[in-house]
Amino acid sequence: MIELRKDPIVKRWVIISSERSKRPIDFKKVVEEPETFFCPFDYGNEYSTPPEVLAFREPSSKPNSSGWWLRVVPNKFPALSTEHELKKQGYGIYDQMSGYGYHEVIIETPEHNTSLAKMPESQIREIMWAYVKRFQEIRKDRNIKYIQIFKNKGREAGATLSHPHSQLIATPIVPITIRSEIEGAKSYYDFRERCVFCDIISQELSEKVRVVFRTSEFVVIEPYASRFPYETWILPIKHSHDFGSIETKPPLVEDLAKAVSIIAKKFEKKIDDPPFNLVIHTAPFIEGLEHYYHWHIEIIPRLTNIAGFEWGTGFNINHIAPEQACADLSE
Amino acid sequence: MIELRKDPIVKRWVIISSERSKRPIDFKKVVEEPETFFCPFDYGNEYSTPPEVLAFREPSSKPNSSGWWLRVVPNKFPALSTEHELKKQGYGIYDQMSGYGYHEVIIETPEHNTSLAKMPESQIREIMWAYVKRFQEIRKDRNIKYIQIFKNKGREAGATLSHPHSQLIATPIVPITIRSEIEGAKSYYDFRERCVFCDIISQELSEKVRVVFRTSEFVVIEPYASRFPYETWILPIKHSHDFGSIETKPPLVEDLAKAVSIIAKKFEKKIDDPPFNLVIHTAPFIEGLEHYYHWHIEIIPRLTNIAGFEWGTGFNINHIAPEQACADLSE
Numbered sequence: 216m217i218e219l220r221k222d223p224i225v226k227r228w229v230i231i232s233s234e235r236s237k238r239p240i241d242f243k244k245v246v247e248e249p250e251t252f253f254c255p256f257d258y259g260n261e262y263s264t265p266p267e268v269l270a271f272r273e274p275s276s277k278p279n280s281s282g283w284w285l286r287v288v289p290n291k292f293p294a295l296s297t298e299h300e301l302k303k304q305g306y307g308i309y310d311q312m313s314g315y316g317y318h319e320v321i322i323e324t325p326e327h328n329t330s331l332a333k334m335p336e337s338q339i340r341e342i343m344w345a346y347v348k349r350f351q352e353i354r355k356d357r358n359i360k361y362i363q364i365f366k367n368k369g370r371e372a373g374a375t376l377s378h379p380h381s382q383l384i385a386t387p388i389v390p391i392t393i394r395s396e397i398e399g400a401k402s403y404y405d406f407r408e409r410c411v412f413c414d415i416i417s418q419e420l421s422e423k424v425r426v427v428f429r430t431s432e433f434v435v436i437e438p439y440a441s442r443f444p445y446e447t448w449i450l451p452i453k454h455s456h457d458f459g460s461i462e463t464k465p466p467l468v469e470d471l472a473k474a475v476s477i478i479a480k481k482f483e484k485k486i487d488d489p490p491f492n493l494v495i496h497t498a499p500f501i502e503g504l505e506h507y508y509h510w511h512i513e514i515i516p517r518l519t520n521i522a523g524f525e526w527g528t529g530f531n532i533n534h535i536a537p538e539q540a541c542a543d544l545s546e
Numbered sequence: 547m548i549e550l551r552k553d554p555i556v557k558r559w560v561i562i563s564s565e566r567s568k569r570p571i572d573f574k575k576v577v578e579e580p581e582t583f584f585c586p587f588d589y590g591n592e593y594s595t596p597p598e599v600l601a602f603r604e605p606s607s608k609p610n611s612s613g614w615w616l617r618v619v620p621n622k623f624p625a626l627s628t629e630h631e632l633k634k635q636g637y638g639i640y641d642q643m644s645g646y647g648y649h650e651v652i653i654e655t656p657e658h659n660t661s662l663a664k665m666p667e668s669q670i671r672e673i674m675w676a677y678v679k680r681f682q683e684i685r686k687d688r689n690i691k692y693i694q695i696f697k698n699k700g701r702e703a704g705a706t707l708s709h710p711h712s713q714l715i716a717t718p719i720v721p722i723t724i725r726s727e728i729e730g731a732k733s734y735y736d737f738r739e740r741c742v743f744c745d746i747i748s749q750e751l752s753e754k755v756r757v758v759f760r761t762s763e764f765v766v767i768e769p770y771a772s773r774f775p776y777e778t779w780i781l782p783i784k785h786s787h788d789f790g791s792i793e794t795k796p797p798l799v800e801d802l803a804k805a806v807s808i809i810a811k812k813f814e815k816k817i818d819d820p821p822f823n824l825v826i827h828t829a830p831f832i833e834g835l836e837h838y839y840h841w842h843i844e845i846i847p848r849l850t851n852i853a854g855f856e857w858g859t860g861f862n863i864n865h866i867a868p869e870q871a872c873a874d875l876s877e
Contacts, residue, residue, distance in 0.1 A: 219642060219643035219718070220641070220643075223640060223641070226722065230645060294561050294855075308554050309749075310551070311549055311551050312549070312551075312552075313549065314561060314562075361859070363854075363858045363861075365855050366854060371851065373851035373852060373853025373854065374853070382855070386861065387550070388550070390858075390859030390860055390861040391558045392859050392860035393859065395860075415639065418638045418639055422638075440640070492854035493854060494857055494858030519704075521852060522703060522704025522705070523696030524694055524715055526825055527826070528694050528722070528723050528724065529721055529723035529726075532625045
């Protein structure tokens with residue numbers, strides 16, 4: 216079966232082509248050598264990271280010592296930093312800006328060899344709390360237009376340290392991907408006066424063929440125009456444009472932790488624990504988006520390489536239909 | 547140095563952050579096992595591919611037998627195919643289309659173990675001729691809106707076979723990346739009445755800090771807002787929106803082969819022969835683009851992984867400034 220499908224939000228087309236999974240591959244198998252390394256995220260090595268900006272720890276324990284079960288620290292090798300004040304300037308036909316922003320690491324647990332799939336749901340709830348607390352703190356900076364919270368699991372997913380961690384990067388501009396989601400959602404709203412994400416949720420909940428599971432507050436789907444095998448989205452069922460808003464409703468945080476825990480376990484059990492990227496998409500800090508933007512989480516297993524066609528066109532070839540992916544994860 | 551830079555065409559921001567190249571990496575070294583495989587692109591195995599649609603071969607030799615120095619065949623595992631007639635339909639809030647299109651493989655040489663860097667310039671000229679001949683042939687199909695010619699070198703770049711080859715995928719829609727290039731180039735043209743690519747070329751040629759080299763007809767640059775270390779663009783110096791137009795000016799084909807040969811050798815010698823994607827960006831088959839679109843080639847070495855931040859935002863972090871990359875390739 217070969218089919219072109221269009222993402223209703225950013226109008227990005229995808230080729231769903233099950234045939235191609237049969238292709239022969241003549242490249243060498245990758246063999247990984249055992250790991251021996253000083254881990255800056257382990258107990259006892261707190262001195263080797265910048266001082267923590269948030270930690271959940273035993274009341275008796277001192278900052279930047281052991282006794283914590285979650286730590287947030289500035290990235291030692293930041294992509295952006297508040298040391299540079301925000302300066303914008305032209306340069307011939309080009310535009311540039313100083314590298315103003317925040318780059319933090321959420322050390323999810325003291326345990327070096329664990330994962331979202333293995334850790335208790337209660338620990339994932341702590342991670343979600345850390346996400347939202349830092350999100351709310353950093354958004355107070357008026358120079359910040361967007362906060363990207365994300366997790367890279369595994370080398371193929373771009374992680375450089377294997378100790379379970381997430382990251383937060385706060386930028387002084389609205390990133391292009393978010394901008395095109397907003398443009399797409401706005402034109403849909405202008406046309407139908409409904410949120411496109413809400414319409415996706417209601418069609419998916421009634422069709423059921425791409426819904427992996429739902430909790431009371433969230434639905435977990437394989438999107439209709441999935442770019443990648445087992446691409447998975449977690450969406451709040453009740454419309455909300457702002458990830459930060461879950462802070463005010465603790466049951467939402469609990470329920471999100473539950474959804475993340477379940478999907479992580481399914482990835483480990485059903486599709487052999489792939490490397491993946493988890494990214495939170497939320498409204499940037501500009502007015503007027505509340506009716507048509509809808510925050511959500513996208514999880515992309517890194518099972519296939521991005522090649523020239525995808526780079527050239529932004530047009531993905533996915534050899535596992537989302538209906539099949541949903542069946543594989545649900546069975 | 548950390549700096550944000552904006553691509554003047556698609557308005558995509560990039561973080562240039564040299565700091566991050568110092569990050570420690572604790573993941574295992576990758577060891578590749580030797581390759582033993584039946585190669586469908588070798589001499590004598592012509593029967594194992596679909597019948598050739600174009601071949602440059604000894605006059606005495608028979609089609610689909612040896613005696614060729616370049617072959618073009620339909621992809622045995624096509625992403626798109628003309629077997630499906632073009633059908634478009636809605637599906638609830640979603641849109642879909644049958645998988646109509648072309649997917650061909652350009653087998654660049656009978657030699658299994660060679661590369662663009664190692665083969666003679668004359669062979670690269672033959673490859674360019676094959677590109678343009680198939681491009682001109684397929685564009686006659688009125689259902690086709692865009693033709694993507696691309697090359698994946700190495701497993702990390704998404705290649706599944708190591709024998710030197712390129713691919714061509716012709717699509718019934720204009721891909722999103724090309725559409726945003728067009729939108730960006732159009733808004734620039736509406737504002738300045740000049741082609742943004744031509745303005746980039748003239749600024750680069752006068753500044754010289756990002757020009758790797760130029761031939762009589764082409765300039766090879768590290769773009770100002772490079773997304774990746776050693777991202778390299780090849781642009782025709784004289785404005786032209788259509789890759790197919792080089793057919794009418796054989797000196798252009800010769801000169802393009804020269805530019806490709808030089809940059810391939812530089813990649814092999816100066817940056818350790820990285821895996822890369824080479825993609826040709828050209829105007830889709832719709833009216834009115836000739837003044838502001840400018841065809842070009844983008845080459846992306848695959849030295850870094852795309853991670854969650856890049857997926858979430860479309861915002862790349864590049865730890866080698868293009869000025870440095872240019873110096874490294876030029877020295």
